[in-house]
Amino acid sequence: MTKNSIRYPAEWEKQSATWLAFPHNKTNWYGERGINIRKFYVELIRNITEFQPVNLLLPAKNFLTDEEKAALANRPFPVNFIVIKTNDIWIRDYGPFFMKKGDKKVVSETQFNAWGAKFPPWGLDNAIPQKIAEKQKLPLNESVPFIFEGGAIEVNGDGLGITTEDCLVGKNRNDEKDLKKVVKALCKAFGLKELLVLPHGLHGDHTDGHIDNVARFVEKDRVVMCMTDNKRSPNYAILTEAKQFIESWLKEHYETAKVDTLPLPPQRVLDDGQILPASYMNYIYVNGGLIFPKYKCANDAKAKKYFESVYPDRKVIGIDCRTVIEEGGSLHCMSKHESE
Numbered sequence: 001m002t003k004n005s006i007r008y009p010a011e012w013e014k015q016s017a018t019w020l021a022f023p024h025n026k027t028n029w030y031g032e033r034g035i036n037i038r039k040f041y042v043e044l045i046r047n048i049t050e051f052q053p054v055n056l057l058l059p060a061k062n063f064l065t066d067e068e069k070a071a072l073a074n075r076p077f078p079v080n081f082i083v084i085k086t087n088d089i090w091i092r093d094y095g096p097f098f099m100k101k102g103d104k105k106v107v108s109e110t111q112f113n114a115w116g117a118k119f120p121p122w123g124l125d126n127a128i129p130q131k132i133a134e135k136q137k138l139p140l141n142e143s144v145p146f147i148f149e150g151g152a153i154e155v156n157g158d159g160l161g162i163t164t165e166d167c168l169v170g171k172n173r174n175d176e177k178d179l180k181k182v183v184k185a186l187c188k189a190f191g192l193k194e195l196l197v198l199p200h201g202l203h204g205d206h207t208d209g210h211i212d213n214v215a216r217f218v219e220k221d222r223v224v225m226c227m228t229d230n231k232r233s234p235n236y237a238i239l240t241e242a243k244q245f246i247e248s249w250l251k252e253h254y255e256t257a258k259v260d261t262l263p264l265p266p267q268r269v270l271d272d273g274q275i276l277p278a279s280y281m282n283y284i285y286v287n288g289g290l291i292f293p294k295y296k297c298a299n300d301a302k303a304k305k306y307f308e309s310v311y312p313d314r315k316v317i318g319i320d321c322r323t324v325i326e327e328g329g330s331l332h333c334m335s336k337h338e339s340e
Contacts, residue, residue, distance in 0.1 A: 006108075006141070006191035007100045009339040010157030010217060011285045012311075018048050018286065019095055019132070019336040021057040021086045022064070028088070028327055036323045042071050044291075044331070047317055049075035051286035055338070057084045057091070057128075082135060087114075087125045090329055093149035093207070094122070095336035096129035097190070099141060105339070106141035107133040108189050110148035115207045116172040144189045146182045147173045151210035151333055153186070158220040159193035160253060161186075162246070164201045166208040173208070196249050198242050202226075203234040204267075204275035206328040213279040213330075214242060218310050221254035226279045227261035234275070235264065260310075262303055265295040268325075278321075282330035283307070285337065290314045293321035293330040 023029045023037045045054050054077070058064065061083055064072075072079045086094075094112040098105060109129035114122035133140045152167040168183070169176045179197075187195050201209020215225035223246055227239050243259060250257035268276045280303040283292035290307050294300045300318060307316045321330045 004102060006106075006189070007157070008097060008155050008161075008190040008192075009100060010155060010220070011337050012218075013157060014340045015052055015285070015287055015337050016340045017053045017055050017080075017338045018284070019055045019057070019091055019338060020045065020334065021089050021091045022059075023089050024059045024063065024086075025088050033323065033326070038068065040319075040321075040323050042068055044319060045072055045079060046075065047291055047319065048286055048335075049077045049079060051077065051289045051315075053077045053080060055080045055082055057082055057086055059083070059085050084128065084131050084135070085124050086128065087122055088119070089334050090125075090151075091128070091336045092151045092212070092333045093210075094125035094128050095150060096132050097150065098138075098338045099191070100339070101141055105138060107136075107138045108142045108144065109140065110144040110189075111146060112149065113147055113172065115149065116147070116170060118172075118206065142189050144185050146178075146185055148182070148186065149207065149210065150336065151207060151212040153190065153195075154211045154216055155190060155192065156217040156220040159191070160217075160220075161190060161192045161195045162198065162211050162215060162217075162223075163195060164198045164209045164211055164214070166200055167210060168197065170208060194253075196245065198245055200238045200242075202277040202279060203238065205277040210333075212332045213277050213281050214239070215246060216281050216283070218260070221250065221256045222258045222260070222310075223250060224260040224262060224281070224306070224310075226264050226281050228264050233267070235267075260306070262306055263299050265297050265299050276325050277328060278325050279330070282321075282332040284331045284335050288314060289317060291317045291319060291331060293325075294318040295322055295325070296320060 029037045096107040112126040153163050155161040169179050174182050202213045247259045262280050265278045
């Protein structure tokens with residue numbers, strides 16, 4: 001790596017912290033749901049701090065209850081409370097990208113407009129990368145002038161990345177005629193040799209189809225992706241096509257290329273007919289561990305067995321994500337890793 005070369009590390013590499021934004025938006029989290037999501041966050045933070053620190057964004061200094069503070073005190077790794085106001089919890093998408101520039105850590109940002117202006121307001125969230133960069137005294141290396149979210153990219157730390165076209169261009173996103181410009185800008189910003197652009201993500205994904213619900217690198221030459229054998233599912237054709245694209249592309253780069261699959265959990269359909277994008281791909285890495293979403297179904301055990309087989313040296317933990325998936329996201333969506 002040269003002095004000024006940019007690299008976006010793979011998520012399984014050593015991390016210095018996990019960033020979270022504590023839920024406070026009462027439009028989404030109200031009544032019993034509001035109580036449940038706060039309990040969920042405390043559980044998640046306690047699990048993460050078994051392995052590494054958590055930097056927790058709060059809307060106000062005394063926002064946590066005494067009970068919540070007590071539950072997060074005296075952990076193996078600390079919880080650092082940082083008062084920065086946000087609009088919503090999905091820090092994966094609006095948070096900073098922690099990059100390596102030579103041997104130094106820098107921050108890059110893209111433009112955030114709540115997934116194509118679907119869920120206003122988003123002004124506070126779009127300002128988060130610069131605020132965190134200032135707070136952590138990290139230089140802001142690059143501001144990509146295109147709409148893009150953190151959950152829309154997956155990298156292997158070796159110059160390759162995957163995304164989906166629906167998250168690059170479309171209504172209230174970037175103009176379709178600028179697709180090549182967007183891809184070029186992202187490759188430059190993330191230090192990628194090549195960015196594979198799949199046509200679509202999961203059906204029903206509010207984000208227009210983030211890659212972190214479809215496919216993830218588990219090694220530089222190995223990808224795991226979700227799959228369904230139900231030919232009547234709207235995801236069947238999407239995932240079958242994606243697998244073909246990924247296999248062909250990865251083999252061009254590595255003789256040892258491999259694509260694994262995990263079954264989707266049973267897809268929950270809401271009263272309005274919307275399918276919730278539950279997926280085991282929305283897991284997160286922590287130092288020495290991996291935390292994956294559970295949905296209280298038989299496929300949970302298959303997911304755990306798979307992750308344990310791929311990472312025998314990591315402790316694999318599952319967390320019930322049925323509450324948070326009601327808002328369309330899961331563990332990866334609500335967290336942001338900071339590489340060392």
